Amino acid sequence: MDIKNFWRNKKVFVTGHTGFKGAWLAFVLKNFGAEVTGYSLQPPTSTNLFNLIGIDKEINSVTGDVRDLEKLQREFKIFQPEIVFHLAAQPIVLEGYKNPVETYSTNVMGTVNILECIRQNESVRSFVNVTTDKVYYNNELCYGYRETDELNGIDPYSNSKSCSELVTQCYSRSFFSARDVAISTARAGNVIGGGDFAEFRIIPDCVRAALKDKVIEVRNPNSIRPYQHVLEPLFAYMMIAAAQFDDKNFAGSYNVGPSENDNVTTGELAEIFCRSWGENLCWESKAFNQPKEANFLKLDCSKIKTVFDWQPRWDIKTAVEKSVEWYKIYRDGGEVVNCMMNQIENFLEDSNDATRKAR
Secondary structure (H helix, E strand, C coil): CCHHHHHCCCEEEEECCCCHHHHHHHHHHHHCCCEEEEEECCCCCCCCHHHHCCHHHCCEEEECCCCCHHHHHHHHHHHCCCEEEECCCCCCHHHHHHCHHHHHHHHHHHHHHHHHHHHHCCCCCEEEEECCHHHECCCCCCCCECCCCCECCCCHHHHHHHHHHHHHHHHHHHHCCCCCCEEEEEEECCEECCCCCCCCCHHHHHHHHHHCCCCEEECCCCCEECCEECHHHHHHHHHHHHHHHHCHHHCCEEEECCCHHHCEEHHHHHHHHHHHHCCCCCEEECCCCCCCCCCECCECCHHHHHHHCCCCCCCHHHHHHHHHHHHHHHHCCCCHHHHHHHHHHHHHHHHHHHHHHHC
């Protein structure tokens, strides 16, 4: 599939477009010629990718809460989207412990509301609900979770995303089996990349320390996570949405994660960051008592590899280097938009190389 040409003139609705992943997705779609409406709350941090790249001037940007069904219905009716990506969420594990009611209401009822809007609008042909690798019941065993494993996240955030998966499956069976609309969920690992300024995430923590010339403090240095550059899952979401747009047989649930040898500990990731950043940057462990988080988390991506002949493009070292490149351009007052466009082109070139090698 020519992924660029597919998106030209497609009408795409993106929830959560003011967040880190959502802003990257809206940027890619717009640059591929799609007509994009974004629906989201205001950006979650004062410094944020959404405002830095001015994507609000390039798309139809609507400020709204996914819990507001009436407003969502109105925007769907006006725009009549063909493809919907649902990224809006309360995405932080620790915040889920602090505000469980808001976490569940956003992540569960927000999904219900999006699916209800799709049910009421015949224009939609493809829907991808973006969840997380944390939807699985984590038994701390050393194997990658598969799409058939139990959905039962252990903390409020993870559990709410498990519920979002179940809601999506229920709506798909109950309302869309006889309609020409394909529905998938995508369970991605921990994403990194330029433009993330969130609290309680390792790369933004590293950047904040680097910019202040301080030692990086790592809370869970021994926790293993499937880290990957943000472009990896975004292009996977777009691939799934495009494939099922023409063939409902591609609909389903898909893990999206790094290669086996790129599942690293948070401490290892911090070390890779320090080497890439340079300037004598270093890190130290600052483990402390805090709410329960999974220590070991890995995804088995056999399904998406088999169905789509998909392969990860950038290893963890490259993913960190691309992230550092963006943040240093930002620090020095450079053109981060140009950096992003170059990285997208590099990613597409490496995608072709990875596919050829896999064959």
